[in-house]
Amino acid sequence: MKSEKAEPARIVVLVSGSGSNMQVIAEACAKNEIDGDITAVISNRPDVMGLQRAKELGIATDVVDHTQFPTREEFDANLIRAIDEHTPDLIVLAGFMRILTSDFVRRYKGKMLNIHPSLLPKYKGLNTHQRALDAGDKEAGVTVHFVSEDLDGGANIIQAIVPVLDDDDEGTLRSRVQTQEHVIYPIAVKWFVEGRISLNKGDAYFDGQPLPDTGLKLTQ
Ligand code: GRF
Numbered sequence: 001m002k003s004e005k006a007e008p009a010r011i012v013v014l015v016s017g018s019g020s021n022m023q024v025i026a027e028a029c030a031k032n033e034i035d036g037d038i039t040a041v042i043s044n045r046p047d048v049m050g051l052q053r054a055k056e057l058g059i060a061t062d063v064v065d066h067t068q069f070p071t072r073e074e075f076d077a078n079l080i081r082a083i084d085e086h087t088p089d090l091i092v093l094a095g096f097m098r099i100l101t102s103d104f105v106r107r108y109k110g111k112m113l114n115i116h117p118s119l120l121p122k123y124k125g126l127n128t129h130q131r132a133l134d135a136g137d138k139e140a141g142v143t144v145h146f147v148s149e150d151l152d153g154g155a156n157i158i159q160a161i162v163p164v165l166d167d168d169d170e171g172t173l174r175s176r177v178q179t180q181e182h183v184i185y186p187i188a189v190k191w192f193v194e195g196r197i198s199l200n201k202g203d204a205y206f207d208g209q210p211l212p213d214t215g216l217k218l219t220q
Helices: 020-030 049-056 072-084 102-107 128-134 170-193
Strands: 009-015 036-043 061-063 090-093 112-116 139-146 156-163 197-200 203-206 216-219
Touching (some): 009 020, 036 049, 072 102, 090 170, 112 170, 139 170, 156 170, 170 197
Parallel strands (some): 009 036, 036 061
């Protein structure tokens, strides 16, 4: 019997801002480096560059404006409706700046990824680059991880490490880190759609083997 090739994975990307990570993932899909399609880009803010980029790439967009909902629960319920319309295999948070309810996170457990601009578990939350500079760190970086109910606390998949230079300021460090974001996020998405990474009892696995706490490491 002729075997049918599986359909490309359906990916929904959530953004709140510039959408540069969404764009590199979309480009990797277009080049068939990732066997997937971004079926929608959803933003919680109506006027962001991420939506503009998606439109230019011919990707469907939607806005679920958090200011229109009195509670986090109502916002999340509406966001779930908007996401599930696209029956995604994977949800990618790419600069999505909302804290999500436990119900939301549980619903997409094992199929929702986030990128965070630090070497997690260091510097969860905001202002990661300035905090690395203030601490005198010699290395900084970025992590792609599964999303769990702990903010920036789910199992790590891959990290890229960059040097911190003596004359760095927040801007120069951010830009060095962001170059690496654009390398590792498409890699992690590719692995996910190929079924190479998975989450089991809170731990990340690669090709069936448990990953170290850092995730895989890419050093510049
Ligand atoms: C990135 O720095 C990412 O690490 C953080 O938010 C930023 C998103 O950038 N979570 P962009 O919207 O993808 O350009």
